[in-house]
Amino acid sequence: MKGARRPRTAVLIALCGAGLALVNFPLLALWDGDATILGLPLLPVALFLIWGGLIAALALASEGGEGGAGQGGEEP
Amino acid sequence: MISPAVVLGASFGYLLLLFAIAAWGDRRAAEGRSLIDNAAVYALSWGVYCTAWTYFGSVGRAATSGVWFLPIYLGPMLAMLLAWIVLRKMVRISRVYRITSIADFVASRYGKSPLLAALVTLITVIGIVPYIALQLKAASAGFHLLTGAPGSAPAAAWWRDGVFYVALALAAFAIMFGARHLDLAERHEGMVAAIAFESVVKLAAFLAVGAFVTWGLFDGMDDIWAQARTVPELSALFRLDGGGEPFAYAEWFSLTILSMLSVLLLPRQFQVMVVECVNERRIRRAAWLFPAYLLAINIFVLPIAVGGLLVFGPGAADAETFVLSLPLSQGAAAIALLAYIGGLSAVTGMLIVETVAVSTMVCNDLVMPSLLRLDRFGNRAGGDLTRLLLNIRRVAIIAVLMLGYLYFRIAGEAYALVSIGLISFAAVAQFAPALFGGMYWRGATWAGAFGGLLGGFAVWAYTLMLPSVAKSGWLPIGLVEHGPFGIELLKPERLFGLTGLDSLTHSLFWSLLVNVGLYVGLSLARAPAAREASQALLFVDVFRRGGAEPVFWRGRARLDDLKALARRFLGAARAAAIFEEEARGFGPPTPERVADARLVDRVERQIAGAVGAASARVIVASVVQEEPLTVDDVLEILEEASQLRGYARALEEASAELRAANEQLKTLDQLKDDFVSSVTHELRTPLTSIRALSELLLDAPELGPAQREEFLQIIVAEAERLSRLVNQVLDLAKIEAGGAEWNWTEVDLRALVTEAARATSELFRERGAAVALDLPDTVPALRADADRLMQVMQNLLSNAAKFAPRQGGRVEIALREEGDGLVVSVRDNGPGVAPEDRAGIFEKFRQGGDEATRPPGTGLGLSISRQIVEHLGGKMWVESEPGRGACFAFRLPLHPEREPHERESADR
Numbered sequence: 001m002k003g004a005r006r007p008r009t010a011v012l013i014a015l016c017g018a019g020l021a022l023v024n025f026p027l028l029a030l031w032d033g034d035a036t037i038l039g040l041p042l043l044p045v046a047l048f049l050i051w052g053g054l055i056a057a058l059a060l061a062s063e064g065g066e067g068g069a070g071q072g073g074e075e076p
Numbered sequence: 077m078i079s080p081a082v083v084l085g086a087s088f089g090y091l092l093l094l095f096a097i098a099a100w101g102d103r104r105a106a107e108g109r110s111l112i113d114n115a116a117v118y119a120l121s122w123g124v125y126c127t128a129w130t131y132f133g134s135v136g137r138a139a140t141s142g143v144w145f146l147p148i149y150l151g152p153m154l155a156m157l158l159a160w161i162v163l164r165k166m167v168r169i170s171r172v173y174r175i176t177s178i179a180d181f182v183a184s185r186y187g188k189s190p191l192l193a194a195l196v197t198l199i200t201v202i203g204i205v206p207y208i209a210l211q212l213k214a215a216s217a218g219f220h221l222l223t224g225a226p227g228s229a230p231a232a233a234w235w236r237d238g239v240f241y242v243a244l245a246l247a248a249f250a251i252m253f254g255a256r257h258l259d260l261a262e263r264h265e266g267m268v269a270a271i272a273f274e275s276v277v278k279l280a281a282f283l284a285v286g287a288f289v290t291w292g293l294f295d296g297m298d299d300i301w302a303q304a305r306t307v308p309e310l311s312a313l314f315r316l317d318g319g320g321e322p323f324a325y326a327e328w329f330s331l332t333i334l335s336m337l338s339v340l341l342l343p344r345q346f347q348v349m350v351v352e353c354v355n356e357r358r359i360r361r362a363a364w365l366f367p368a369y370l371l372a373i374n375i376f377v378l379p380i381a382v383g384g385l386l387v388f389g390p391g392a393a394d395a396e397t398f399v400l401s402l403p404l405s406q407g408a409a410a411i412a413l414l415a416y417i418g419g420l421s422a423v424t425g426m427l428i429v430e431t432v433a434v435s436t437m438v439c440n441d442l443v444m445p446s447l448l449r450l451d452r453f454g455n456r457a458g459g460d461l462t463r464l465l466l467n468i469r470r471v472a473i474i475a476v477l478m479l480g481y482l483y484f485r486i487a488g489e490a491y492a493l494v495s496i497g498l499i500s501f502a503a504v505a506q507f508a509p510a511l512f513g514g515m516y517w518r519g520a521t522w523a524g525a526f527g528g529l530l531g532g533f534a535v536w537a538y539t540l541m542l543p544s545v546a547k548s549g550w551l552p553i554g555l556v557e558h559g560p561f562g563i564e565l566l567k568p569e570r571l572f573g574l575t576g577l578d579s580l581t582h583s584l585f586w587s588l589l590v591n592v593g594l595y596v597g598l599s600l601a602r603a604p605a606a607r608e609a610s611q612a613l614l615f616v617d618v619f620r621r622g623g624a625e626p627v628f629w630r631g632r633a634r635l636d637d638l639k640a641l642a643r644r645f646l647g648a649a650r651a652a653a654i655f656e657e658e659a660r661g662f663g664p665p666t667p668e669r670v671a672d673a674r675l676v677d678r679v680e681r682q683i684a685g686a687v688g689a690a691s692a693r694v695i696v697a698s699v700v701q702e703e704p705l706t707v708d709d710v711l712e713i714l715e716e717a718s719q720l721r722g723y724a725r726a727l728e729e730a731s732a733e734l735r736a737a738n739e740q741l742k743t744l745d746q747l748k749d750d751f752v753s754s755v756t757h758e759l760r761t762p763l764t765s766i767r768a769l770s771e772l773l774l775d776a777p778e779l780g781p782a783q784r785e786e787f788l789q790i791i792v793a794e795a796e797r798l799s800r801l802v803n804q805v806l807d808l809a810k811i812e813a814g815g816a817e818w819n820w821t822e823v824d825l826r827a828l829v830t831e832a833a834r835a836t837s838e839l840f841r842e843r844g845a846a847v848a849l850d851l852p853d854t855v856p857a858l859r860a861d862a863d864r865l866m867q868v869m870q871n872l873l874s875n876a877a878k879f880a881p882r883q884g885g886r887v888e889i890a891l892r893e894e895g896d897g898l899v900v901s902v903r904d905n906g907p908g909v910a911p912e913d914r915a916g917i918f919e920k921f922r923q924g925g926d927e928a929t930r931p932p933g934t935g936l937g938l939s940i941s942r943q944i945v946e947h948l949g950g951k952m953w954v955e956s957e958p959g960r961g962a963c964f965a966f967r968l969p970l971h972p973e974r975e976p977h978e979r980e981s982a983d984r
Contacts, residue, residue, distance in 0.1 A: 007160050007360065016157040023150050024332065025325035032316040032323075039298030041314035044143055044378055047150070051371055054153055058364040062160070 007061045015057055022050045077224035078409050083416065087219075090277075090417050091245050094270045094424065098253040101269030111269045113354040115361035121268045121348045122366045123275030125152065125339055126373055127207075127426040128214030129497040131278060131419045132396045134374065138381035139395030142313035145377055147328055149370045151335025159363035163340065163349060165515055167356045169618045174685035178346045178507060179437045182529075184689035185514040185615050186522040187607035193441035193690040195526065196507065199533050200343055201476070202541075203503025204434055208480030209487065210496045211423045212239050216484070218419050221397050222404070222412060240481060242420075246427050247477045254432035255469040267428065268352045274425035279373050281418020285399050286376020288411050289383040293402070297379050304382050309390050313382065330581040331498075337508045338501040343433035344426060351433075427477065435472035440688030443468050448694055462647045465686060487548060498580055499540055506532040506587060509595045517599075518612045524599030532591025539568050539583035606705040613710070628713055629673040633700035638671050638679050641699050645683045654682060676700060747919075758801055762794035804936045811943045818947070822857045823865060825898050825968070829891055832869035839877040845885030845904075855893055858970045864944045871937040872902045872964050879906035879962070894967065897950070901965035909956040917954060918942045941966075948972060 021027055031046035038045075104111045112118060134145040155162075166181070175181045179200065183193035216239040253267040294300045304310035316323040339345055353359070384398035393401055399419065403411035444465075509532075510525040543556045559567040569579045571586055604612060610628035642651035658675055671679075676696065684692035705713075769787045773779065779787075810816040833849060840847050876887045888903040909917055918938050945952040949972035956962040 009161055012157055012160060016154055019150075019154045019157060020332070023147075024329050028325070028328070029316065029323075036301070040301055043314055043316065044146075047143060047146055048371065048375070051150065051153055051367070054157065055364050055367050055371065058157055058367070062360045062364055 007058075011061050012058075015054065015061065019050070019054050022054075023047065077404075078222050078413060080219075080223040083219060083222050083413070086413055086417060087242065087420055088245070090420060091242075091249070091424070094274070095249060095252070097273050098249070098266035098270040100266070102253065102256075102264075102266030104269075105265035110265060110354055112265050112272065112352070113358070115358045116365060117269070117272045118353070118358045119362035119365035119369060120272035120275040121352065122345070122362065123279070123369050123373075124271050124344050124348055124425045124429050125342075125366075126275070126278060126370070126422060127497075128211050128419060128423045130373065131282065131422040132214050132218070132399060133497065134377045135381045135384070135398045136394070136396030138313070138377050139385055139398065142315070142378075144328075146374070147331035148335045149367075149374055151332045151337075152339040152370060153367040154332065155336040155339045156363045156367050159359055162512070162515075163363070164356050164359050165618065166340070166350050167353045167359065169515070169615055170350050171353075171356070172618060173614065173689065174681050175689065176351055176685060177433060177437045177440065177688070178341065178343060178504075178511070179441045180684075180688045180690070181346075181350075182507065182510050182514065182525065183441070184684075185611055186510070186520075186525045187605065187611055188689045188693040189522055189526070190441070190445045190690040190694060192522065192526055192529070193437075193688060194445065195529055195533075197437040197441040199503055199506060199529065200434060200437060201479075202537075203500045204343060204430060205476070205479050205483050206487070206496045207500040208427060208430060208477070209483035211426050212243060212481055212484040215239055215242055215420060215423045217397060218400055218416050221400050222416050239484070242424075243427075243477050243481050246424055247431070247474045249424075250428050250431045250435070250473045250477075251470045254428070255435070255466055255473060263352055263354070264432065265352075265354075267432065268348065271348065271425050271429060274421040275369065277421040278418045278425075279369065281414050281421070282373055282399070283376065285403060285411060285415045285418075286380055288408060289402055290376065290379045292408070293383055293387065293406065294379075300379050300382050300386065303386055307386070307390070310382060310385055313378075324578060324581075326576075327578045327581045330584050334498070334501050334505055334580075334584060337505045341504045341507050341511065342430075342501075343437070343504070344429035347429050347433040427480075431473050431476045434476050435469050438472040438476065439465065439469045440691055443472070444687050444691040445694065448691060460647060461644045462686070465645070495544065499544060502536055502540055502580065502584055502587065503533070505584065506536060506591055509588070509592050513595060514612070515615055518609075518616050519599055519604065520595065520612065521599045521602060521604040522608050523602060524595045524597070527598045528591040528593075528595030531594045532587045535587040535590045536583060539571060539586055540579065543568050543579060606710050610705070610710045610713075627673045627677045628705060628710055629676055629702070630705060630709065631673075631676075631700055631702035633671040633676050635671045635675075637699040638676065641695065642679050642682065645686050645695065650682070654679065671700075755801075755805060759798065762798045762801075766791050766794045766798075801936075804940060808936055808940050808943065811940065811947065816947075818861045819863065820859055821862055823860045823862045824855070824857050825865075825900065826851050826855050826891060828862060828865055829869060829889060829900060832866055832873060833889055836870060836873040836877065839874055840880075840885075840887065843877050843880055843885055844882060845877060845880040845887055848886070848888045850888060850890040852891060852893065855891060855898055856970055858898060858968055859972060860948050860968060861944075864948070868941040868944050868966065869900070871941045875937065875964070876902050876904040876906075880904045881906060896971065897967050897969045899965055899967045901963050903961060903963040905961040908958045908960055908962050909954055910958050914954060914956065918952070938964075 031043050033042050035042045101111045112121065130148075134148075137145040169175065170181065173184060175184055179193045179196035182196050183189050186192055219239070249270075250267075253270070254264050290297055290300065294303070301314075304313070340349065380398055380402065381395060384393065384395060384402050387402060387405065399415045400412055403409075403415060506529055509528050510520075513520050514525065542551070545551050546553050546556045556568055558564065564570075565572055569582060571582070574582060574586075577585065607628070614628075639651060639655060642654060646654070658678070680692050680696040683695060686692075687695070769791050773784065773787055807816070829851060830849070833847060837847065873887070873889070877885075880887055884905075886905050888901075890899075890901045890903070892899045892901075942952045945966045945968065948968055950966055950968035952964070952966040954962060954964050
């Protein structure tokens with residue numbers, strides 16, 4: 001019961017690493033182009049999409065509750 | 077244009093609303109029905125991150141450099157991914173050790189050092205005052221724009237300046253809801269509720285302006301973009317290297333990291349996230365709600381910026397005020413006023429929380445230590461100091477706000493909003509190594525933290541603050557352009573000839589390099605002292621301690637001294653509560669009236685909530701005789717504590733076992749009582765009828781022989797039933813006690829089942845039930861007691877006969893060889909056994925079904941049967957679905973393991 005509904009440490013750290021990589025050099029250069037998405041420029045759309053994706057992933061990791069006890073970090 | 081009276085009226089009306097909400101929040105907190113114990117409100121209060129800088133500055137930044145406004149919000153997103161790990165630990169540490177500010181946190185970790193606390197406070201004040209000025213400037217600029225006053229300069233004298241009164245009103249708010257009473261946890265629920273409300277207002281206002289620009293002035297976002305494409309300067313905003321220069325990836329990265337740190341380290345963020353946290357479990361949800369809030373408030377930044385540039389033409393208007401000037405230029409006064417209120421909410425939210433947080437630090441870590449040094453203050457023994465503490469804090473609130481106002485009046489025009497904000501961010505980023513390092517690295521020492529902070533701060537001041545001051549014209553600009561005394565290597569923005577970085581990245585790199593270098597280097601150079609080591613253990617292992625915490629204190633303390641101290645700093649009521657609670661938990665004080673280490677620690681922690689850990693240490697040390705601890709002592713105490721924890725756990729386990737045993741005894745006792753009352757009840761029924769009929773026979777000699785015979789037959793049947801019952805009880809007792817005799821022989825189970833079915837066929841015939849036998853031709857013989865097995869079979873069959881329905885009853889008897897055993901099952905189509913009865917059906921006197929409708933029986937048959945089967949090395953069970961009959965079955969092994977032993981005991 002105590003272990004239910006707690007995000008897993010490893011998942012969070014992995015997400016943070018992925019986020020850091022996605023919005024920085026060199027991946028950042030990938031989103032820079034003349035293309036448009038639904039009539040909007042690629043760069044801001046891509047950044048907002050990555051942002052939204054990270055929020056969704058964090059929400060899933062936090063609310064999904066698949067994290068078992070003992071994996072939630074240092075708490076006994 | 078809107079008349080100043082309307083703008084001022086709306087502004088003060090809004091402030092009044094804030095007062096009302098805060099008062100409501102405080103009242104709810106007092107009633108114990110917290111408004112803010114809720115992930116959404118908690119996350120909204122974190123929205124205080126979005127200040128005027130977001131509200132006005134982001135649009136300005138987007139108008140000049142496109143997506144560059146984003147790293148300041150992507151950083152918090154990345155930080156929130158780790159909130160559950162890092163922030164939760166900060167909250168837990170602060171909760172356990174009653175930490176109420178960043179200065180307190182850092183000082184407490186490194187041995188409760190007053191010097192460190194003062195340094196952190198100083199850095200905060202120097203770094204934050206310009207930021208406060210920036211907020212006031214934004215409010216002022218907005219006001220002037222809205223009312224059409226010329227320029228954004230505070231042209232009027234200060235006593236006619238609306239911003240001055242806004243600052244005063246905010247000071248009043250901060251005093252009322254941030255320093256009304258001495259809350260030991262420094263929690264202010266009313267203030268947090270108001271801040272959460274402000275977050276809603278600024279988001280709604282910004283979205284309203286965004287929607288107005290996007291769909292009112294243009295035909296959606298794609299229309300803005302389509303128009304912007306045609307203007308080369310604007311289409312460049314959507315590319316990384318739009319300005320013609322190569323994209324500054326290093327600056328982008330450092331902004332991301334900087335904001336990632338700031339979202340946890342800015343005083344106001346620490347206040348709302350850590351100090352005001354009601355429940356650390358709320359972090360789980362708030363951690364993703366907060367970035368979602370940031371995303372929502374940023375979604376219209378680019379459309380507003382580009383829309384403004386399209387409407388006014390590039391460079392024609394100040395992009396930082398597009399939020400106001402765009403609606404105003406279209407005659408949408410209501411939207412403009414709403415936007416102004418939104419901006420005001422961003423300003424006021426930041427100012428309130430920041431001043432409360434900074435004033436706590438100033439009071440606890442600058443003023444208190446100085447006061448404690450004064451002899452006169454020390455001699456005012458016995459007086460209640462809580463009022464004085466509150467007053468110091470109130471004065472500090474006013475002082476911080478007025479300092480900000482002064483800065484705004486003097487330097488208001490010097491710098492753009494964004495650069496002031498970043499200078500503050502870089503200042504608080506200096507706390508990162510000492511604070512985060514201290515949470516995870518036991519070896520970090522006071523010297524490392526102090527050296528790192530001081531070095532990092534010095535480099536920050538030299539490389540970032542100094543150039544900004546010089547560029548404002550207060551220092552010769554040559555200092556920046558040619559270096560002090562013309563030494564090129566010392567140029568503040570090109571230190572040691574490092575080029576290729578913007579000034580922020582340059583400063584951040586050097587300051588954090590020096591900071592981390594000194595922090596790690598000095599920590600490694602000298603082992604931590606006892607107090608540092610003990611605090612390090614308490615911080616780093618905060619999640620590992622369950623209840624039994626080590627108390628790193630040795631010495632002698634008189635109870636009366638401690639009581640007097642607690643009264644002075646906590647007030648009489650709180651002090652009395654602590655000592656009462658103590659007496660309840662650990663018995664009345666010893667006759668010598670000496671306080672133990674735990675009580676000293678407890679009092680110190682409570683006082684720390686009021687004046688900060690470092691001051692509390694000094695205060696408590698003044699009335700107790702303390703033995704200095706060595707590192708060995710620390711290890712010893714830790715060892716004792718962990719042993720104590722071990723003992724406590726063992727004791728807990730032992731008492732749990734005892735409790736369980738006691739429960740079992742109680743159950744057995746209850747069962748015995750039930751058994752006795754059931755037996756007597758079962759005995760009484762036949763006895764009553766025997767006695768009644770015998771008396772009748774005796775008293776009525778005129779009875780006919782037929783009648784007489786009938787009565788006698790009943791008496792005989794009842795007597796038989798009686799002796800059967802007594803036999804069964806004795807039988808059961810014998811089996812249970814292991815005293816029964818067992819006659820092991822080769823048994824042909826097929827023959828035995830057939831014989832049992834034949835013997836009970838009369839029962840089935842009477843009941844009108846059909847019996848079906850499903851037996852294999854031969855089965856291996858097994859070793860068992862044939863008579864006992866017959867008893868089991870007859871019991872199962874008579875049960876089946878009793879429960880089979882009177883119409884269409886059907887009983888199936890099956891025998892199967894399964895593995896190295898034989899399984900016999902008896903299935904009826906009666907009412908079945910309810911799931912809740914299934915477990916107890918084999919217990920004594922437990923009979924299936926409803927008491928009123930079930931057939932008569934002793935309630936011992938199944939219990940005896942199971943005992944027999946188990947004694948023969950098998951097991952018995954029941955399968956049933958209510959309404960679809962029951963199937964009683966047992967399985968016997970072909971080669972029982974316990975037989976030889978049985979025979980021995982039978983022989984004896």
